[in-house]
Every structure is written in C-alpha cells, then in structure tokens.
Amino acid sequence: MIQTPFYLIDRAKLARNMEIMDKLRQASGAKVLLALKCFATWPVFDQMAQHMDGTTSSSLYELRLGREKFGRETHAYSVAWSDHEIAEAVSYADKIIFNSIGQLERFDNQSAQIERGLRLNPRFSTSGFDLADPARPFSRLGEWDANKIERVMDQISGFMIHYNCENADFGLFDTQLSRIEDEFGPLLKRLKWVSLGGGIHFTGIGYPVDKLAARLRAFQDRFGVQVYLEPGEAAITNCASLEVTVLDVLNNGKDLAIVDASVEAHMLDLLIYRLSGKIETDGPHPWMVCGKSCLAGDIFGEFNFAHPLKVGDRLSIADAAGYTMVKKNWFNGVKMPSIVVRELDGSLTLKREFGYADYESSLG
Ligand SMILES: Cc1ncc(COP(=O)(O)O)c(C=O)c1O
Numbered sequence: 001m002i003q004t005p006f007y008l009i010d011r012a013k014l015a016r017n018m019e020i021m022d023k024l025r026q027a028s029g030a031k032v033l034l035a036l037k038c039f040a041t042w043p044v045f046d047q048m049a050q051h052m053d054g055t056t057s058s059s060l061y062e063l064r065l066g067r068e069k070f071g072r073e074t075h076a077y078s079v080a081w082s083d084h085e086i087a088e089a090v091s092y093a094d095k096i097i098f099n100s101i102g103q104l105e106r107f108d109n110q111s112a113q114i115e116r117g118l119r120l121n122p123r124f125s126t127s128g129f130d131l132a133d134p135a136r137p138f139s140r141l142g143e144w145d146a147n148k149i150e151r152v153m154d155q156i157s158g159f160m161i162h163y164n165c166e167n168a169d170f171g172l173f174d175t176q177l178s179r180i181e182d183e184f185g186p187l188l189k190r191l192k193w194v195s196l197g198g199g200i201h202f203t204g205i206g207y208p209v210d211k212l213a214a215r216l217r218a219f220q221d222r223f224g225v226q227v228y229l230e231p232g233e234a235a236i237t238n239c240a241s242l243e244v245t246v247l248d249v250l251n252n253g254k255d256l257a258i259v260d261a262s263v264e265a266h267m268l269d270l271l272i273y274r275l276s277g278k279i280e281t282d283g284p285h286p287w288m289v290c291g292k293s294c295l296a297g298d299i300f301g302e303f304n305f306a307h308p309l310k311v312g313d314r315l316s317i318a319d320a321a322g323y324t325m326v327k328k329n330w331f332n333g334v335k336m337p338s339i340v341v342r343e344l345d346g347s348l349t350l351k352r353e354f355g356y357a358d359y360e361s362s363l364g
C-alpha cells in the first residue's frame with residue numbers, strides 16, 4: 001500500500017484523451033503541443049509524446065524540460081525573456097515566440113537562427129475569469145495593433161494567439177476565429193504558421209471534434225499556414241486524482257473531516273478560482289472535507305457520502321492534474337503528495353516521494 005497523500009495519474013484515462021488528440025491531428029492537419037504550464041509531470045511524457053507533436057513553454061525551465069523530457073517540436077514562449085536567458089532559450093527551441101515587438105527587436109540578432117513568432121492579442125477571449133483573461137483591459141499579453149505588427153512582419157514567420165479558456169462551445173470558437181480572420185487576415189496570409197493557443201475543451205464529453213477539425217483545416221487552407229494548438233487542460237483533464245486519508249473528524253455545526261493534504265499547498269488552483277474540489281460520491285451524509293494547513297479556508301468542498309466519514313477512510317479528489325502538480329508548494333511544511341502512476345495493467349508505480357530534505361532544500 002502506497003502511503004497517502006499522493007497524486008495518482010491514470011494511463012488508461014490519459015489514453016482516452018490521447019485518442020482524441022490523434023483524431024483531431026489527423027482530421028485537421030493541426031499540430032498539438034502540450035502546454036507545460038498546465039501539466040509537466042514528465043513520468044508520463046513517454047505516453048503523451050506518441051500522440052502530441054511537442055511542447056510549448058512559459059519560461060526557460062519549462063522550455064528545457066520540454067526539450068529534454070518530451071522531445072519532438074519545442075516552442076519557447078515567455079512573457080519576457082531576460083538578457084542572460086536568451087542564448088540558452090534559443091539553444092533548446094525550434095521556434096521562439098516573443099510577447100512584444102520590443103522583445104523581438106531587442107533579441108533580433110540572438111534569435112535570428114531559428115523561426116520567430118509574435119504573440120497577437122485579438123482583444124477578445126472566452127475567459128470567464130478576469131484573473132485568467134488574456135484580453136483583459138490593458139493586458140500585457142501580446143501585441144494588438146496591426147499597423148505596428150506590420151512593421152516587423154519580415155522578422156517573424158508565425159503568430160501565437162491564445163484567447164480561449166476552458167471553451168467547450170464550438171460555435172463560440174468558430175465565431176471568434178472568424179473575427180480573427182476578418183481583422184488580421186492580411187497579416188495571417190504572410191505567415192507560415194499560427195498557433196491558436198490552448199483553452200479549447202475538445203476532449204470534453206460531447207465536444208464536436210469533427211467540426212473543430214474541419215474548421216482548423218479551413219483556416220489552414222485559407223491562409224496557407226500550419227496551425228498549432230497548445231492544449232494543457234484538454235490533454236490531461238480527468239486523468240488524475242489526489243488520494244488522501246481522513247486524519248480526524250469533528251462537528252462544529254457541520255460534520256468535518258480533516259485529511260492529510262491541503263488545498264492551499266496541493267490543489268491551489270481551486271482556491272485561486274474559488275472552486276470546489278470534486279469527489280465522486282452520493283448519499284445522505286453531508287460532510288465538509290478540509291485540508292490540514294492552518295489556513296481557515298483550506299477546504300476541498302462539501303460532499304454527500306453514503307456513510308459517515310471516520311478516521312482512516314480513503315478519499316479520492318478528482319481532476320488533480322491540470323494546474324495542480326505544477327503549483328504544489330511547501331506551505332506549512334505539509335508533506336508534499338507523492339506522484340504515482342496507474343499503469344495500463346492496473347498496477348501502481350511510485351514515481352516520486354518527497355521528504356524533509358526536499359522541504360529543507362527548497363528554502364536555503
Ligand atoms: C499561451 C498559452 N498557451 C496554452 C495555454 C494552455 O491553456 P489550457 O490549459 O487552458 O489549454 C495557456 C494557458 O495559460 C497559455 O497562456
């Protein structure tokens with residue numbers, strides 16, 4: 001028995017998402033790059049690299065991880081590169097995407113030997129969260145003025161346009177892509193490739209993958225470009241859980257269970273976006289499942305169980321892959337969950353355990 005807490009990545013569930021990835025790639029001609037900002041747990045890259053074309057990054061370290069652990073096509077993007085990073089970044093990357101014209105011009109000489117792109121901000125998005133809206137007022141994420149971009153077109157061969165966020169609505173995707181075609185068509189015609197970023201929820205149940213594929217192919221044909229997508233969440237959705245054990249129960253007006261993990265430290269995205277965790281359970285006993293950090297609001301959520309919870313019960317908190325393992329931290333010095341993989345034959349492999357030495361070395 002592997003000691004909780006641990007993140008459990010399920011290769012069979014990953015295989016289902018990867019099947020859709022293949023279907024989309026084949027039907028559309030688009031290439032798909034894993035967005036490492038969402039998921040960078042490299043022990044399962046062997047499986048993902050068979051179905052995805054490479055990785056894209058948001059920093060030098062993600063870029064290097066993508067090059068060394070995933071391989072294939074490696075895109076480098078950063079909101080801003082430092083002078084001391086650029087040579088190393090170029091050495092790992094097949095393409096480098098600059099966030100601004102200022103950075104493109106500043107690093108023109110150092111990046112000239114690889115393909116360069118620019119982030120285009122279309123000034124609209126599908127984000128329902130202000131915090132994650134790349135098109136929010138005064139957004140620093142990309143350039144939007146076609147006249148200014150026109151002046152650097154000779155230096156670039158592609159655009160990266162990230163403007164979707166958990167978008168499960170194909171109609172909305174279609175409409176917004178048409179808007180991009182109308183507003184930036186003359187520039188798009190002069191490019192070799194266009195990345196439409198991440199945020200399209202095409203592995204969700206019922207998503208019309210065929211329609212998306214046809215729409216991407218039409219875009220490619222119209223502008224004569226290679227389309228890329230940068231799925232993070234869509235690649236990994238529903239493939240992992242956080243496995244925890246109940247350490248204590250009490251009733252302070254509600255039945256409360258305290259588990260051996262922490263939302264703040266191990267599923268931070270839930271707190272940031274004020275969302276509840278998910279536990280697949282049903283029954284007549286409502287319980288609040290709480291984390292063990294000192295934060296008063298360290299709460300995974302309220303769930304209805306078939307039986308009252310007791311010390312020693314194992315719970316499985318679903319959807320613990322995207323924006324989860326990449327954000328884990330050492331708050332309160334709470335033991336960091338191990339990383340475990342459920343192999344295709346059902347056996348469990350312990351990939352990494354964290355201990356006091358990791359905590360200590362993270363601070364000095
Ligand atoms: C530039 C870029 N590409 C890809 C992604 C991945 O998005 P998602 O995980 O929603 O698919 C993001 C998310 O922040 C992004 O900013």
Ligand SMILES: NCCCCNCC[C@H](N)C(=O)O
Nearest residue numbers: 129132133164165198199273
């Ligand atoms: N699940 C809660 C919302 C998460 C939003 N994801 C943020 C990252 C996203 N790719 C972005 O565009 O910022």
